[in-house]
Amino acid sequence: xxxxxxxxxxxxxxxxxxxxxxxxxxxxxxxxxxxxxxxxxxxxxxxxxxxxxxxxxxxxxxxxxxxxxxxxxxxxxxxxx
Numbered sequence: 001x002x003x004x005x006x007x008x009x010x011x012x013x014x015x016x017x018x019x020x021x022x023x024x025x026x027x028x029x030x031x032x033x034x035x036x037x038x039x040x041x042x043x044x045x046x047x048x049x050x051x052x053x054x055x056x057x058x059x060x061x062x063x064x065x066x067x068x069x070x071x072x073x074x075x076x077x078x079x080x081x
Contacts, residue, residue, distance in 0.1 A: 028068040
């Protein structure tokens with residue numbers, strides 16, 4: 001296997017493992033950002049049509065991002081008030 005492909009695959013694997021750990025400990029802000037990085041590296045980050053965007057929102061990963069964002073928003077409101 002090409003060294004660059006191996007390095008990319010290894011990085012992606014480590015990021016996915018780190019994401020699971022962040023989710024387990026409730027680090028929603030970091031997990032949201034890491035999921036975006038994973039999607040960018042995997043090439044799944046930029047839908048080109050409205051249909052692709054709608055389909056992307058149905059993916060389990062997207063649902064987890066939305067849940068994290070909701071918790072993140074609720075947490076920041078709690079800190080302000």
